[in-house]
Amino acid sequence: MGAVLTGEDVIDRYVTDLGSRLQGSRKQVRDLLTETRDSLTDATEAHLDRGLTEEEAQQRAVEEFGPVREIANEYQAELAVAYGTRTLVWLAIVLPLMHMAWEYGRMLLIGPWQDFATMPPAWYLFIAKANDLTSGAASGVALVALILGRFLARGYDTKLLARIGASIAIVAVGVVLLGNISIILATAHLDASRLVQSSPMVVATAITWIVIVRLGLLARRCLSCATIVA
Template identity: 35%
Template sequence: MVAGPIDAYVAALRRTLRGPRAAKADLVTEARDGLVDAAERYEEDGLDRLAAERRAVDDFGAVHELAPDYQRELALAQARRTALIVAGAVAAQTVISEMAWRSASTGWSWEPDRFYAVLANTVDYASYVVFAGALVTALVCGIGTRFVTVGRRFARATGIAALATVAFFVTGGALLSALSPTWDTSVVTPGSPLQLVSNGLALALPGCMIFSGLRSIRAAATARA
């Protein structure tokens, strides 16, 4: 069965756009509904269905002309998702790491040196800053668009910031682990449930942030500024 002009247009638009599935589906459905309504009005004016659809598509505009505006919305939706993932991941990792640290440090006589203390405080304070910044970013990409103008560059910056966040915390966490006595199995018993959860999150959360960050960068690539 040959697709009509509206179906062909909608399929081309769907292939062109990149972003969160639900947000993309909403935009494509909105475009289709507008085309169908326009075609029905032309039918009422006396055109046959095929001609009415062609007229509606012509009036709507070419896909390559409209896609950047739609893509901007999707880029911001993806950036908002990335910001929420970063906020949730940093918060979860901070809580789990603190619990694991307190559990492992029971009975320790070890005192961290100045470098370790500065590094630990830097990672701690950075987690608070990143968490707050991610929440602000999510608000800006959502209801904040009513008050401030953001677009492709902001979405791309959000994706890059997510990747930078992963690099910072992975490096900082690796240094803290390497310099702490938790590597000494005579001090800490490996394989505890809390430690397994912490190790699992240490692998899963950065992966989620990287994936979403890259999707933000990709979604912003073809969006209108």
């Protein structure tokens, strides 16, 4: 004979099931689950005042709150938008700062390109300039997406905005990644010794890659949060 669920078991199972379906910031998930439990508790107390038993009141509160699948879908859309916003903010702020820091370090420790023994060929300068533009372009796109998202949030589907924000984040990080890979390969082809010409710049390059990888993980997590929204 199966165990009989008490009212508290019903609420606990509902909240646990809901939490298992959500992806996003741990704090935001925790806050949503806390709000859910509080709402169920308030509804239960209202039903108790109408004469229902505690178990009946809590069961009714859970039924009125809505099916777990539907509530999880609504919450996940909110979490996806929030995660996407945070990721775009990081892209808009960190990328230009990272690029400016790297360029300042290069000028300070290595000097302008013309300080090398021979001027790099035109194709190399083209790749270098294109790489310089990737961070600014990606940051600008992220900033525009944030601004537009503010206005579109009122009239457009939250789920659609979440997917758009995640896609922009993925593309932005991909462009920056491609730019950095291109300049490294071009430098290695032209003169591999330039990659290790300055120990501080090697460290700076390593930090740059750590930041890019971190942004990439954020973007992938953002996409994951958005794509599980039904």
